[in-house]
Structure formats: C-alpha cells, structure tokens
Amino acid sequence: MSAADSPFARDLDRNAANYAPLSPLSFLARTAGIFPDRAAIVHGTSRTSYRDFYARSRRLASALARRGISKNDTVSVMLSNTPPMLEAHYGVPMAGGVLHTLNTRLDAAILAFQLDHADCKFLITDREFAPVMKEALALAKVKPFVVDYDDPEFPQDGEMLGAMEYEALIAEGDPHFDWKLPADEWDAISLNYTSGTTGNPKGVVYHHRGAYLLAQANVVTTSMSKHPVYLWTLPMFHCNGWCFPWSLSVVAGTHVCLRWVRQKPIWDALADEGVTHLCGAPIVMSTILNTPDAEKRDLEGRVVEFFTAAAPPPESVLAAMKDAGFNVTHLYGLTETYGPAVVNEWKGEWDGLPSSEQARKKARQGVRYIALDDLTVMDPATMSRVPADGETMGEVMFRGNVVMKGYLKNKQATDEAFAGGWFHSGDLGVLHPDGYIQLKDRSKDVIISGGENISSIEVEDVLFKHPAIQAAAVVARPDEKWGETPCAFVELKPGASLDADAVIEFCREHLARYKVPRHVVFTELPKTSTGKIQKYQLREMAKSV
Template sequence: MDSPLLHTAQSYTPSQESLPPQNVQYRLRLPSGLPAHFTPLNPLTFVLRAALIHPNKLALAHPDVQHPRFYTFAVWCQRIQNLAYALIKYGIQPGDRVAIISPNCPLIADAHWGVLAARAVVTPINFRLTKPEVDYIIEHSGSKLVLVDHEFASLAEGITVPVVISQDTGLPDDPYEKFLAEGRHFSQERGWAGLDMDPNEDANATLCYTSGTTGRPKGVMTSLRGSYLAAIANAFEAKLSFDSVYLWVLPMFHAAGWTYPWSAVFAFSTQVTIRAVRFPDIWKHFIKSGVTHYCGAPTVQIGIVNAPEGRVLERPINAVIAGSSPTSHLIGELEKKNIHVTHVYGLTDTYGPFTRCYSRPEWREWSLEKRAEAMARQGHSFATADELRVVYSDGGDLLRDVPADGKTLGEIVVRGNILMKEYFKSPEETRAALRGGFFHTGDLAVHYPDGTVLISDRSKDLIISGGENASSLAIEQELAKFPDVLEVSVIARAHPKWGERPMAFVILQPHAEARWKGKEAEFEKELKRFAQKGLPGFARPEWVKVVKDLPKTSTGKIQKNVLRKTVAKL
C-alpha cells in the first residue's frame, strides 16, 4: 500500500506503554495436560501471529480525528495485551461480560481482542439505541464493566457497573490510555506468557444483541471456535490478503462486525476506522487511502453509489453486501463505479454472513443486468458452514427439503460450525429457534437446480393476494429498476376483494424530486405502468406513496413493522 495514509502513519509515534519490549514472545500460556495434537481454536491467535510475522506493518489507522493514530501489528498487539491485564486487574474473571459502547475507533477494535485475551466475553452495544434499551442490555448481559466512547458516555450514566471512558485521543491523559497504562504496569512485563489460553474452544466469545424491532432484543451467544472459523471463512470469501485495506463502514457493534475485526488480522490486512458513515469521508478513502474492501447493508450502499463525490474508480473495490437483500439494480450501479459486489447472507445468530453468491465463469459473457440479477441470489454456504437447506415443516421436528425447482417456497434452516450457541438467559426461545436440530431463520426462499438459494421474503412479510403468494422482496427488486426510484419498501395492505394487496413506499432519486413535486399521482401511474412489464397482476402495487425517508433500525434495515402500523391506520 502506497498512499497518503501510509506516509502519515510512518511519522506517528505511539506512547511508551504501547511499545513492546525487546525479544517479545507472542505465545500464550498453554493449559496443563493439553494433548500435543490439539490446540483450542481461538481468534486471539490471529493477532499474535500477525505481530510475529509482520510486526512493522500498519495494522490499524484512525485518521479522521483531531488526534490521529496509526498502530503497527507489534504496537497494537502490545496495547491489546495491556487491555487484557487491565481488565484482569479490575477483577474481570473468565466468562464475565465486558460491554463496549463505541463507534468505529481503536477502543472497540482493541476490545475485540483484549476482552478475549482476558478470557471474558465481548459484548458490543449498539450506540444508536435509546438509553432504556442500553440499560436493559447492560443489566440483562450482567456486564461487569463498560468501555464507552466519550461521545456516547451519556448512555452509561446512572448505571451501577463501573465505566471506563475513552476520549479517543491516544494521549497519556485520556482515561482509556491511563487504563491501558495501568494494565502494562500490572503485568510486570510477564507478557503474553502470563495470560492463559482458554482450554475450551467452545467457551463464550461474544454476546451480541439483536435489533429488537418486535420486542426486547435477544442476546446471541457465540463461541471461540465459531468465531475462529467464521473469521477465516469471511477472510477467504472476501479475498482479504496482506495487500488489502479494509475500511470500517459497517459498525463493529453489529454482530461483532461480521467477524471482520478478526478476519482482517488473520489476512494481515490494514484496517481504517471512521467514526461515522459520512459519504465524503468514505469516497476520500476510496480514492486516496488504497481501500480494497468494505462491508455494508444495501441502504448504506445506496448512499455510497449516489453520493455527489462518487465516480468510476481507477482501482476496483470489493463491497461485501448483507443485512437485507440488495436489488439487482443496486448491484449494477455499484459495478458501474468499479465496485465489485460480494453478496453474502446471514444473521446475528450466524456470526453475520454464512452464505455467498459465487460467480460462475459463464457469467462473464452475460450482460450487466443479467449478471446483477444472478448476483442478487443468496447462493451457497461458506466453506466452514454446513449446506444450506430450504425446508417444509409441519411445525414439529420433521423437516423436508423443498424441490430444487426455483419456485416452491420453504424456510431457510441452518446448522453447523458458525451458528450461535444460544440466546442468553432465554432457554425457551433457544429451544424454539433450534427445533429439529436446525436454526430456523424465518426467511422464505426457493432452491434452484444449481443448489443456489434465493430469499423470497420474511415469513411475516409475504403478501397473500387472492390466494396467490406475492413476495415483497421480488416486487421491490422490480420497482427498484424504475430510473426515478432511489429506495422502495413494499408491504401488505388490507383489500376488501383480494384480502391483501401490495403497497409501495418510495424514496425518489434526488434528480427526480423536482420533476415529480406536486405530481405524486402521476408518478404512481407511471410506476404502476412500469410494473406491468415485470410483475403479475396480483403482485403489482395497488397503492404507491412517495416519502422522504423510510423507518430503519440502527443497523440500516427497513422497519416494515412500523410501515404496517402506518398502513393499519389508512
């Protein structure tokens, strides 16, 4: 990587406490009696290996702040070690939960390693939640300590749990830096050999809470082993390498950053953190910082591809898309800017992504539109995951695979290495989700003859019109092809004759707003006329409403439950 970012990094001087001693050894203390042929899987080993092999390579860059920081693998590894000892000094025991409330910055990046090094459980909390929601998660998780960024310190006010605040400066008087310095002093230079390797690879690793759009958020508990295997899979599927520069657009609190905090280090890649999703900053790094990879939900990708700063890039960038199904139109628009799409699918319950739409050699001869439609499928399971199944269920434990005809709807179920252990403190919900020995996603899909899977809808979002099943996602895919549509969401609305009919909520492209201002009825007619080309009668929208924005969760998913409440009042 040769960029202004690297040149700036070379002039940065880390704190004395962040410098590793001479002759440092990157080796944890092994459990007694461990067989020579077995080492428990743990993602922590990735950073030890990176510091050993590439100690002077830029590992973590945090440039767009008043006090920029740049850490090599050797320096960052020492800081992680300092954090582990600080947590132990504070009384954190194996299995304790440590909460983190932070945007993408060194604090949360450190925590994904340092908490594991203390054999505790990484518990990232969504800083976009309300104070009562955050209070609930801290209480429910039983967190023993909270690491919080200064911008969101108010979310940790009034709690009984001890709090360490980071000013995000890296300066000696920063409370977080003092905390790390205390850890270094407490270690008495015992180094990594003074920290124990967890003997149980099935020990708890992360506790990530779901968005909670329909009630209290659930705590998804994962294991060290699963985190290790999911991280390797993501590094492989995204093609991360020593030469990669990964830009943190996806929040690290979201399903532990889809395991990319560990994936990027496994691949010896450089990571760049930005505190907020600001499209001018994103494009600046695309153009000037050598960025090769980033992840983001479709709603974020829409903002990126339509940003005024956007242009056709000289170098290709790999965009990993998940969170909800991208439209083929969005995939095509990204490709036009030399942003190549890796479409993955997953849930918080599966460590983030666990499937990928693998491109085929014959696709090279296809048109962009046809290729984008194929890329919109959810594809096949990762190498470290079991085969994806689409099944019928009689409500019990018996699961029958749907025919691979690309038409018959069933539910996606999954099991295997990169599936959660449980919903924390929720045994009944865990049993219900894992009935029949598989995790039931609630996503309805079809299976194609080539083994690929395409999600048709969430079970609760399916529109039943005159006895026909209409997929809201399929309708959205088609309407998104209309040139003046920026974003669209479709839900069911009661109909006196057909039972239900689709209603579309549409955000217009910025360039089309003036054209249709005060002419919403005409726009509705035009969109309905367009829909006649690609949708059967029962799937065409009966109503169209132009809106300025759509209700979304803090991770960018459209809240159809909110739209349903709006429609119920019509």
C-alpha cells in the same frame, strides 16, 4: 474388535503438543510476531503497527484482569468504529471476558435492558454517546465500572460518565500480559443482541471456535490476499463486524477506521489508503454513489471489493457501482450465524448474461460459506427439504460450527431455534435447481433498514398507544437508499383527526430514529374473515406509496 480397541484409538490421545483450542486470539499473536511493523490500524492521522496493536490489546486484557474481570464476565462497549473497538475484540477475551458490543443507534431503555440481561461488569463508552448512556445507566440495575473513551483524533464534548479515561486504563496494563487461549474452544467469546422481534431482544452467544472459523472463511470468501486494506463502513457492533476484526489479523491486513460513514472520508480513504475491501448495507452504496463529483477520488483503475447484505441492490445500483470501480457481492446471514454464512458465489459463465439476468442472479442469497456444514430450505412442519424448483417456499435453515451457542438465559427460545437439529432462521425462501437459496419473505415481518433489523411489532405497539389510532400495521417499503424503510398503515378511531407528521413525531418520542416510519398511509386495513390483517396486501400497497 470394538472401536475403543482399535489401534487408531489407543495411545493416540490429544495433548499439549498436538491440540490447542481454536480461537481468533491466536491470529493477532502470530501476525504481530511476523509483521510487527505492518500498519494494523489507521484512524485519522494516527497509525498503529501490529506490534503496538498486540501490546495495547494485552494491556487492556491485563488492566481488565487487575480489576476483577475473569472467565465469563461481560464487558460491554458503546463504541463507534475506532481503535478501542478493535482492541476490545482481542483484549476482552484475552482476559477471559465476554465482549458485548452495544448498538450505538439504540434508545436508553433497550440499552439498559441489555446491560442488565448481560450482567455487565465493566463498560467502555465513547463520549459521543454520553447522553443516551447516562440515561441507560440510570435505568439499569447493574452498576458496572465505567471507562470513557475520549477520541484524540475526533474529540467529543460529551460528559465523562466514568471513573477514568480509556488511555489511563491502558496505561495500567502490562504489554507483556501472559494471556491464555480459552480452556475450551466452546467458551463464550462475545454476546450480540438481536433486535427483539417479539418483545425484548435475545442475547446471542458466540464461541471461540465459531469466531475462528468464520474469520478464516471471510478471508476465503472475500478473496483476501496478503495485506488487504479494509475500510470500516460496517458497524463493528453488528455481529462483531461480521468477524472481520479477527479476519484481518489472519492476512496481516490494515483496518481503516471510519468514525462516521460520510462521503468525503470514504472516498479519501479509498484513494489515500488503497482500500481493497469494504462491507455495508445498501445505504453505504448510496452514500458512495451520491457523493458530489468534486469529492470523489480517482481509484486509478483499481477494483474495490464491496460486500453487502440485507435487501439485494437494484439492477441500476449494481451497474452504477460497477462503473464507479466496485465489484459487489451479495451475502446473507443472521446474528445467530456470526453474521454472513451464505454467499452469492459468482460463476464466470454468468458474465455473458444480459445485465437484467445478471441482476436476477445477484439478487439470490446464494450458497453456504465454507465454514458452514449445511444450508437448505425446509418445510418446518415436516422437517423435509423442499423441492429445488425455485418456487416451493420453506424456511431457510442452517447447521454447523458457525451457528451460535444459543440464546443467553433463554432455554425455550434456544430449543425452538434448534428444533430438529437445525437452526431455524425464521426467513422464508426457495431453493433453486443449482442449490442457491433466495429469500422471499420473513416469517416475523422484520424490516431491514440500513442493515439494521426493525421489528414491525415494536413499531405497531407504539402506534397503538396513540389515543386517535384504532388499528395499525407496519410493513417494509422498498427504498433504494436504505434497502427498506418502515411504512405505517393507520386506521383512525371514529371522529378522530390526525396527519402523517403528527404520527411520525409521536413515534420519534418512543422509538430510536431509524425505526420511525418514513411514510404513513391512512386507510381501512385489509383483514381476513377472522380479523387478521393481510400484510401481503399492504406490502403491495407500500410499493406504490
């Protein structure tokens, strides 16, 4: 009997009663119905219930639909961690649109490129970012409908760029808007751009299914019980805040917005709001630990769960965070995997190890999220798994439902990324005998500073434009505060004269500030016999700068 003739295949079709596309939009609808009065969002002195969070998201969806936004239309937002950013994560896809969150640290040229590449139809922008967005809109070919957000809790004096203010847009919408789940869970829900390691950034497309699954996996991975309180120290523009805007609705959690990551507001929120979870790069840990004692607050014995990615924190930082009341867990992922898809699952038997050995265990990236189908280290040439000996290098590869749909309008890059049926991360690492992976290098020489990717190629291109510079190479220099910072090695042309301050100032004129080298070393660059710069030597040199 063929599979098609099996009784398990006959008269058992999917229908409206037994199948619905997976989408994180359903989480908010459920929680608003069960816990309507529960605090969903805290922002400054304002508090928004789940009833109002859901209603305002539906208003946004309704207003967007009335202004022509429909399936696969891109809605871009230039927002910090404020309530409209959370509302956009639901309201935009409720209207069928694709949410494109702009990195608030980027320069106008890159922002303009993204707006054009994404075919932006609608833009919501915070007045704080008016100067750079005004320039970006002037450079862009697209002419989206622009709405300004004027934060009532933290008023800004930036120019109004658009035709209306955000609250006026919300007022246009229907709080009972009859939104629909996507017709297909494979439909796009959001668009996130990589940092562009080789030329212009690539647009990474997420689907509803992946967002649904990673949002739930976050809840499991971070051990969120009912009604957690999450502090937004991680930018929501970064991989959709690692999908936590959707995760909190699963467990009726409270979002505590943080417009600026500053010491006193962090500690005040930790104490006053009873924060249970937060995420961030090493810079957030440094911010917390370096707070003056007068501004620190008593957590009354509570342990706050802190999740960090990027470079593993040094042993001294882990110890200091533990003493301050935080349990640090190391995560790893990429924009292409919806943010973190790997976790350093801590085992109880490791608690008895010496602190130095515990730090070595915590420095490993770990094992796959529950929502990821497979994770391994492979020889990219043979597509065979490397021995699990903790020594043999290979490329870290992913497979599963929380891997992107692909790169927008870039079939070649998509095909290359998925060659052999695996997502090629571009990160080099080893596989330990217990199945945990550990990164050892980055094949594209990406520098991760403060949780943001910096292309060494992009910085080098700027340096080469200086008339006095003959050759340049940029590598990561370990930094306790930022994780890593760019360190530039520069060879001058014969007879040329230049100092480090002049190089840094030149870079500031052409790069976003976080990409500018913090250190400049004038030296003859080490090269192979064929003239290739030996970056591994420079990395060692950078450690002693």
